[in-house]
Amino acid sequence: MKAWQEELLQGSISALSEQELFNRVARIARDLGFDYCAYGLRAPYPFSQPRTVMINNYPDHWQARYRDRGYLAVDPTVQHALRSLQPLVWSDSLFARTPELWEEARAAGLAFGWAQPCRDATGVSGMLTLARSAEALHATELADKQMEMIWLAQSAHVGMARSVVPRLLPEMRAKLSAREIEMLRWTAEGKTSSEIADLANISKRTADFHLNNATAKLNAANKTAAAIMAAVLGLL
Amino acid sequence: MKAWQEELLQGSISALSEQELFNRVARIARDLGFDYCAYGLRAPYPFSQPRTVMINNYPDHWQARYRDRGYLAVDPTVQHALRSLQPLVWSDSLFARTPELWEEARAAGLAFGWAQPCRDATGVSGMLTLARSAEALHATELADKQMEMIWLAQSAHVGMARSVVPRLLPEMRAKLSAREIEMLRWTAEGKTSSEIADLANISKRTADFHLNNATAKLNAANKTAAAIMAAVLGLL
DNA sequence: AGCCATAGTGTCAACGTTGACAGGCAGGCT
DNA sequence: AGCCTGCCTGTCAACGTTGACACTATGGCT
Known part of the structure; x- marks a missing residue:
């Protein structure tokens, strides 16, 4: 276990390629008793259809199937990772509303699995999934491995985020x-330009000027979008 | 170590009081070799002066000093936790810009310490700090204890957040x-009411109506603030 | 000395937002 | 049947935002 840590940490400090980093994570997953392993990342926006990245060693046909059927949008494990930090074990009840996804996953050999969500300061959320085709997951195994799981999820996240974000x-x-950040901060609180002007002791025109510049730098459609991007990315 | 897990998990599943939960965390910290332990949480807004909660077993006079001098606003460990997920070891260079804070902390017996940040889906960020007065922290100890640290930080966060958030x-x-969420989502992307009306196939008036209701429910000053609150809290 | 980023200011017209008025229609709960 | 909620629509006036025009000034870098 110590060997892992060294290996992964050294790997994630010197910038590895995503695939290499994933291979290390997958090797550790195998040592933990899981043939399959997946890491997914999701950017905090655009809000309708956020950008995502997924890397895994699932069977090719299952990867294609998952993509083609748009399972990402309904996968209950993904939904969970977006709301919680708690580990989640695959179960019939979890997939009750997505029976096709569940059956096809099992048919592809993904029968037993669990996922550990993770979230960072840039609003990016991630999820590490460990899975296997045989041998159910019991409480004792989960208790034994939960520390490694959290550690691995977080390490994978930090490493992946470095290159993906x-x-x-x-x-x-x-x-x-x-000044731009200050204007956005007040905007985020719901202040109008002229209120901000008073707060910052500048003219309304100047407040607008800075907001305009910030909007352009962030490639946002207007100051609302700019303030939201800045807020979500942790720039405020 | 197994005993811990059981204890803390059972504790955090049945809702313990904050103080009781903290006491358990502090006991585990002591087992890990740290006399002092602190957990801090920070809400994602208001952006100017976000709401924070801190619970620790530092000496009383240091707690008071930290509060009175407003060290929270300049503490470099806090700054780090707001930007990163990586553990952070206290060092002279870390506190180079806040020499008073650093000297007073050491005078209070807080000489060696490290912190583990954590962040959840509601945008709340947290930081677990473990510290002691004697015996410097070396690389081998950190490597040995980092898994426990991440696990403990995350467990503490989940437990504390449950009651604090x-x-x-x-x-x-x-x-x-x-509908309200849909309107906020589009607003967050920078769409105007009439663009949203077209996208959702409703009248501009109706889009405004829903945005208005959402703004009222979130107690926001205007739709910009409402969209930001919803975005940051993960409601979109 | 010239360039650049940052910061500050003004005006004006077109467009977007907000609040207060006033109303209808569908589905669930008592 | 009556009530509530969510959803839908209209108008109008006051206020806020945006972009395009034009201009000053400071301090760092080359």
């Missing part, structure tokens, strides 16, 4: 000036 | 209708 959220690289 | 974020309890 700049690609997924190019807006993160926008360098907002102190 | 409803108090800190009463807006979370707002039940938005499907």
